[in-house]
Amino acid sequence: MKLLRIALLAIITFLSVGSLSYGQTRAELERRKAQLNKDIEMINSSLKKTSSDKKVTLKELNALKAQIRLREEKIKTINSEMRLLDGEINENMNNIRSLQAQLTQLKSDYAAMIRFAQKNQGAYSKLMYVFAAKDFNQAYKRLKYLQQFSEYRVKQAQYIEDTQTKLKGKVALLNKNKKEKDNLLSDQQKEKNTLGKAETSQSNVIKQLTSQEKKLRQDLSQKQRDAAQLDRAIRAAIEREIALAKKKAEEEARAAAAKARAEGKEAPAPSTSKSSSVLAATPEAAKLSASFVSNRGKLPWPVTNGVITESYGTQKIGNITKESNGWTIRTNANAPARAVFEGTVSRIVEIAGKNVVMIRHGEFFTIYQNLKTISVSSGQKVSTKQTIGTVGSDEDGVSEIHFELWKGMETQNPGSWLAN
Incomplete structure (x- = not known):
């Protein structure tokens, strides 16, 4: 039956929409970012020690260089995370559009079945449909068809409910992705601002050191x-x-x-x-x-x-x-x-x-x-x-x-x- 083929196609598509392949890479990036945060925290603590004296030193300059390198690497890591998130967002949007189209088709097919059932809902009409068969074999097939049609209506309703649940899940995931991206953008901007300050500090330290070239x-x-x-x-x-x-x-x-x-x-x-x-x-x-x-x-x-x-x-x-x-x-x-x-x-x-x-x-x-x-x-x-x-x-x-x-x-x- 045409309606059954459409429903089966929808279910196959529904089941084939799996999780994205970004999980492992995202996890690696998160671990790398966490390690960079630890390294930055350690070098900042070290900087406080070396810069407590008004006299600038090579150790302070080296610590600033290390801090700049770490922050640059963290910004690159954040950019990589955002690229993966963009991919996830696009994929989830495509999934949502696909599920919405499937849901629309499922509802349309289900409405057609309901209208057909309403027109032929009387027990007399069903019996007439069965007894109007040319022979016993055809009557048996018509009876089985009526039974399958009734079962399929129940399944179709379940397909619609499952698709709606899946659609809600994808929408929630999309909103989560967008929130994560907003957080990453905020983190990126914060790192860029801090990086700018560190680069300014480095320039000042280099100037002071070069002005004391003899020392x-x-x-x-x-x-x-x-x-x-x-x-x-x-x-x-x-x-x-x-x-x-x-x-x-x-x-x-x-x-x-x-x-x-x-x-x-x-x-x-x-x-x-x-x-x-x-x-x-x-x-x-x-x-x-x-x-x-x-x-x-x-x-x-x-x-x-x-x-x-x-x-x-x-x-x-x-x-x-x-x-x-x-x-x-x-x-x-x-x-x-x-x-x-x-x-x-x-x-x-x-x-x-x-x-x-x-x-x-x-x-x-x-x-x-x-x-x-x-x-x-x-x-x-x-x-x-x-x-x-x-x-x-x-x-x-x-x-x-x-x-x-x-x-x-x-x-x-x-x-x-x-x-x-």
């Missing part, structure tokens, strides 16, 4: 001396590891050659490797190096919660530039420092009054500077995320850890290795 150069020179001292210590430690690895490889090669001669076989050719690849010469070191590489971009941070205040590479402040071999991460007071991957503690030293832990991962090394306490010892094997100490704080109560990652004698950008 700034002195401060940076001290930082660069500390960095150079750390660099020398790291390179010396890595060179020592390479020398030990070469010595071990040479001893193994001599033992293999002696064994070959004793067995009357040709001695294996000696290794000519002179690079840091000798750090991965043993099967264990090679496996650890390969595992480290396979986790590129997924390694955990050296602290559970932190904000980058100094990035890897060249940093420019006014007319002055400085180099950084790693990340400086501001974190909470007494935050636990943790190993980013399994390995062996290669060295523990004190540089410029700051404790440094160096961990070897095959041919890779990770460096953790500015630890107040250390809970590991040289030669100790550590696991991923194992606590190796606590982060130290300066006289202003600002807690920062300096983290570096090396492959042999070459520095690496932590941003390419740590999880985003």
Whole structure:
């Protein structure tokens, strides 16, 4: 029957209107925004400490830069949320229009059935319709048709009620989407206003610092001396590891050659490797190096919660530039420092009054500077995320850890290795 086909089509369409595929992405964006809010709150607390003195400092500038970066990222996250909401709103509006059209058609069909039933509602008319059949088989089919028609009227009424309920739900969801978008727009505007103020503060701090260029150069020179001292210590430690690895490889090669001669076989050719690849010469070191590489971009941070205040590479402040071999991460007071991957503690030293832990991962090394306490010892094997100490704080109560990652004698950008 035509009416039955229309109703079935309406029900199929009704059931096929599922939830949108934005849920997981929306949830991820919400989690990211919540984390950004925590980071912003932490950096704001840090800013209050560094700006309490009338004298501006590099730490205040770094905190402002970090705050600006976080707020910019939060605005981008809000924009992504609004794009998804716009998609949801459009989809829900289309669903509402479709359900309204279905409801109109269902009501029209139901009205036609009611009119037909009213015209033929008498028991006599139904009996005449059945007895007017040519034979018993046709009479039976007419009787079944009347029964099905009656049942279908009940089902059609239920279809209408279900469609109305679904329509109300979609309208409520649409109103919720619009309210969420209004809230996001308000949050976005608030962040833009705060961002503008932070950028103004940053400009003022840069002006004050550049006006005190002599003092700034002195401060940076001290930082660069500390960095150079750390660099020398790291390179010396890595060179020592390479020398030990070469010595071990040479001893193994001599033992293999002696064994070959004793067995009357040709001695294996000696290794000519002179690079840091000798750090991965043993099967264990090679496996650890390969595992480290396979986790590129997924390694955990050296602290559970932190904000980058100094990035890897060249940093420019006014007319002055400085180099950084790693990340400086501001974190909470007494935050636990943790190993980013399994390995062996290669060295523990004190540089410029700051404790440094160096961990070897095959041919890779990770460096953790500015630890107040250390809970590991040289030669100790550590696991991923194992606590190796606590982060130290300066006289202003600002807690920062300096983290570096090396492959042999070459520095690496932590941003390419740590999880985003």
